[in-house]
Amino acid sequence: xxIPALFVDDDRAFSTIATVALQREGFALTLARSLHEARAxxxxxxPALVVLDRRLPDGDGLSxxxxxxxxxxxxxxxxxxxxxxxxxxxxxxxxxAADYVTKPVELSDLVLRARRAVDTxxxxxxxxxxxxxLSGRRRLVxxxxxxxxxxFSMLERIAASPxxxxxxxxxxxxxxxxxxxxxxxLSSRDGGAPFIHINCAALPEQTVESELxxxxxxxxxxxxxxxxGLVEVAHGGTLFLDEVGxxxxxxxxxxxxxxxxxxxxxxxxxxxxxxxxxxVAATNRDLPTQLREGTFREDLWFRxxxxxxxxxxxxxxxxxxxxxxEGLLTELSRELGRRDMTLxxxxxxxxxxxxxxxxxxxxxNILERALVLEPGPELELEVLGGGPAALAPPSAxxxxxxxxxxxxxxxxxxxxxxxxxxxxxKLGGRRMEAAKALGLSYPTFxxxxx
Numbered sequence: 001x002x003i004p005a006l007f008v009d010d011d012r013a014f015s016t017i018a019t020v021a022l023q024r025e026g027f028a029l030t031l032a033r034s035l036h037e038a039r040a041x042x043x044x045x046x047p048a049l050v051v052l053d054r055r056l057p058d059g060d061g062l063s064x065x066x067x068x069x070x071x072x073x074x075x076x077x078x079x080x081x082x083x084x085x086x087x088x089x090x091x092x093x094x095x096x097a098a099d100y101v102t103k104p105v106e107l108s109d110l111v112l113r114a115r116r117a118v119d120t121x122x123x124x125x126x127x128x129x130x131x132x133x134l135s136g137r138r139r140l141v142x143x144x145x146x147x148x149x150x151x152f153s154m155l156e157r158i159a160a161s162p163x164x165x166x167x168x169x170x171x172x173x174x175x176x177x178x179x180x181x182x183x184x185x186l187s188s189r190d191g192g193a194p195f196i197h198i199n200c201a202a203l204p205e206q207t208v209e210s211e212l213x214x215x216x217x218x219x220x221x222x223x224x225x226x227x228x229g230l231v232e233v234a235h236g237g238t239l240f241l242d243e244v245g246x247x248x249x250x251x252x253x254x255x256x257x258x259x260x261x262x263x264x265x266x267x268x269x270x271x272x273x274x275x276x277x278x279x280v281a282a283t284n285r286d287l288p289t290q291l292r293e294g295t296f297r298e299d300l301w302f303r304x305x306x307x308x309x310x311x312x313x314x315x316x317x318x319x320x321x322x323x324x325x326e327g328l329l330t331e332l333s334r335e336l337g338r339r340d341m342t343l344x345x346x347x348x349x350x351x352x353x354x355x356x357x358x359x360x361x362x363x364x365n366i367l368e369r370a371l372v373l374e375p376g377p378e379l380e381l382e383v384l385g386g387g388p389a390a391l392a393p394p395s396a397x398x399x400x401x402x403x404x405x406x407x408x409x410x411x412x413x414x415x416x417x418x419x420x421x422x423x424x425x426k427l428g429g430r431r432m433e434a435a436k437a438l439g440l441s442y443p444t445f446x447x448x449x450x
Contacts, residue, residue, distance in 0.1 A: 002026055002027065002028040003026055003027050003028065003048050003049060003118060004027075004028050004030075004045060004046070004047045004048050004049075005022060005027040005028060005029050005030070005047050005048065005049040005050070005051070005114075006029075006030050006032060006038065006041050006042070006047040006049070006050045006051070006075075007019060007022070007029050007030070007031050007032065007050075007051045008032045008033075008034075008035070008037075008038045008050065008051065008052045008053055008056065008061065009033070009051070009052075009053040009056075009080065010033045010034065010053065010056055010057055011053070012033075014105065015031055015033075017107065018051070018105070018107060018110060019031065021107045021110070021111055022051075022110075022111060022114060025111050025114070025115060027049065027114070030045070030047070033057070034056055034057050034058045035056055035058050035059045035061070035064050036058055038052075038064070038068075042068070042071050042072060042271075043271060046071075046072045046074070046075065046271075046273060046274075047072060047075050048074070048075060048076065048118055048121065049075065049076050049077075049078070049114055049117065049118050050068060050072070050075050050076070050077045050078070051077075051078050051080065051110070051114065052064070052065065052068070052077055052078070052079055052080065052097075053080045054079065054080060054081045054082065054088055054092075055082070061079065061080075062079070062088060062091060062092055062095065065077065065079070065092060065095045065096060065097060066095055066096070069095070069096040069225075069226065070216060070217045070225075070226045071216075071226075071271060073225070073226040073227065073228055074121065074228055074232070075121075076098040076114075076117035076118050076120065076121045077092075077096065077097040077098055077117070078097065078098060078099050078100065078101060078110070078113050078114055078117055079092035079093075079097040079099070079100040079101075080100070080101055080102075080103060080105065081100055081101075081102055081103070082102065082103055089102070098117035098120060098121070099113045099116065099117050100113075101113055140178055140181075140182050141320075141323050141324050141326075141327040142323070143317070143319075143320050143323075144319040144320050144322075144323055145312075145317035145318075145319040145320050147312045147316065147317050148312065148317055148320060151179065151309055151311060151312075152182075154307070154309060155179065155182060155183045155186060155309070156186060158183060158307050159183060159186035159187045162187055162276070162278060163262070163276060163278055164278070164306055164307055165259055165278065165279045165280070165281065165303065165304050165306055165307070166180075166183065166278070166279075166280045166281070166304075166306075166307045166308075166309065167244075167280075167281050167282070167283075167304040167305050167307065167308045167309070168180065168280065168281070168282040168283075168309050168311055169282070169283065169284075169287075169308065169309065169310050169311065170282075170284060170310060170311030170312070170313065171284050171313045171359055171412065172284045172358065172359065172361070172416065172439075172440070173358045173359035173360055173361030173362055173439055174311045174312070174313055174314065174359045174360060175311065175359070175360045175361075176242070176282040176311055177197060177240065177242065177282070178360075179309070179311065180195075180197075180238065180240045180280040180282065181195060181240075183238070183280060184237065184238040184240075184278075184280075187238070187278065188237065188238075193236045193237035193238070194233060194234050194235075194236070194237035194238075195234075195237055195238050195240065196230045196233055196234040196237070196238070196239050196240065196277075197240045197242065198211065198212070198230055198239070198240070198241060198242065199242045199243055199441060199443075199444070200241055200242060200243045200244055200245075200246040200247050201242075201243035201246040201441075201443060201444050201447060202243075202441055202443040202444065205248050208247065208248065208251060209250075209251050209254070209267050210223075210227070210229065210267050211229060211230060212229050212230055212231055212251070212255075213229040213231055213232075213254065213258075213264050213265070213266055213267060214226070214227050214228045214229030214231075214232055214266040214267065214269075214273075215227055215229075215266050215267035215268055215269075216266050216267065216268040216269040218268065219266070219267045219268025219269070220267070220268070223267075223268070226266070228266075229264075229266065231258060231264060231275050231277055232273060232275050234275065234277035235275045235276055235277055236276055236277070237277060237278070238277065238278045238280055239277045239278070239279055239280070240280045240281075240282070241279060241280070241281040241282070242282050242283075243282070243283055243284075243285075243444070244281035244282065244283050244304070245283040245285035245287055245290055245295075245296055246285075249295070249296075249297065252296070252297045252300050253297065253300075255279070255300065256297065256299055256300045256303055258275075258279075259279060259300075259303050259304070260303070262274050262275060262276060279304070281304050285413075286411075286412070286413065287301055288301075313356070313359055314356045314359045314360055314363065315355055315356055318352070321351055321352065321356075321363070322348070322351075324360060324363060325343060325348075325351055325363060325367065326343070328363060328364050328367050329341060329342075329343060329367050329371075329379075332364070332367055332368050332371055333371065336368075336371050336372070338371050340377055341371065341377055341378075341379060342377060342378050342379070343378070343379055343381075344378040344379055344380045346380045346381070347370075347378075347379050347380050347381040350381050351363075351381070357415075357419055358438060358439055361439035362438075362439060364439070365436075365437060365438075365439050366381065367379075416448055417448055417449070420434070420438065420445065420448040420449055421449070423437055423438055424449070431445065431446075431449075
């Protein structure tokens with residue numbers, strides 16, 4: 001794939017020769033003979049590389065550098081300066097240039113520095129993507145249940161359509177993020193495309209637009225420099241919007257525009273940007289109810305629902321529990337340094353009986369606590385949360401006062417809130433521990449608690 005580049009120089013002979021050399025290296029060049037032409041080119045497209053001369057007919061390239069970086073913060077800039085003008089070169093690097101060359105320019109040196117500048121920028125993008133993946137990749141266990149096999153089959157078909165949005169619906173902890181990662185892996189041919197995960201519920205309403213779509217310098221009080229948003233960073237890959245039902249209505253409209261056209265504007269910006277990121281959204285909320293209440297846009301619901309996947313809870317696919325438990329135990333044993341751990345007969349019987357209100361996330365938490373608290377090498381899941389009663393299914397017997405019970409059918413949202421309060425009570429009001437036990441981020445836990 002060619003790399004978009006802008007070459008700004010009024011020396012026709014040099015720019016013609018340099019253009020040929022850079023095109024041979026895979027750059028798609030746009031030529032500009034002045035700052036005026038450079039501004040016009042930037043309004044049309046955002047380059048990955050800019051080769052910028054210092055001396056131009058209508059101004060100083062060094063003075064233009066700040067404007068350039070504000071409009072195209074992700075572009076790698078190679079500055080061309082006069083021979084021996086080291087002070088200008090240093091100023092250019094301080095102003096945001098990735099590198100510089102001095103005239104007379106050796107074409108091989110220019111090509112080397114251009115390629116290195118672009119590669120460094122790509123490395124930074126990958127590091128940003130890696131930071132967004134600190135939660136770590138989980139090994140996906142092939143499902144045994146017919147319900148999850150249908151989900152996997154649908155994801156394989158969707159992978160052939162790289163930009164179509166996907167909406168994953170299901171209870172907390174059913175594995176929506178892992179399914180989004182699986183779809184990303186199926187869609188990414190070279191394995192280098194970014195996967196960006198953002199929890200919309202954990203973002204303050206004042207910053208969520210900037211996080212998603214970026215901002216220009218001066219867009220708000222603390223915007224001292226232009227910044228790319230996650231939609232831009234996820235270009236060519238997947239942007240996973242967890243808890244999409246928490247997005248403010250105004251931002252839902254902007255997301256809808258991006259889904260329709262692939263175009264967006266940074267906060268405070270006037271130039272349209274583009275991104276080919278696939279949006280995968282997920283929620284455990286009842287979006288049809290939010291539609292009726294006016295807190296979620298109907299047009300966004302229809303647009304996201306082009307491919308809507310309902311992920312069944314773990315209690316409805318009990319065939320998957322043994323293989324999931326084995327896979328998670330192997331992974332956690334490696335992480336915690338406790339190899340060759342196995343599940344005992346009593347542990348398997350308990351897992352077969354348990355209702356798993358927290359789904360796969362709760363299963364993982366159960367195994368992690370057992371690995372820390374039980375001596376092994378065969379886990380029985382007895383010391384978890386105060387003993388076997390913590391894993392026993394709710395009972396109507398008189399002695400089962402410690403179990404979580406409901407006396408009548410409740411809406412899922414009310415049930416979740418009641419369970420959160422019960423866990424909090426059992427842990428003596430320690431909120432951080434309760435959030436960890438439930439497998440929730442602390443902001444999401446507080447929302448459940450309200």
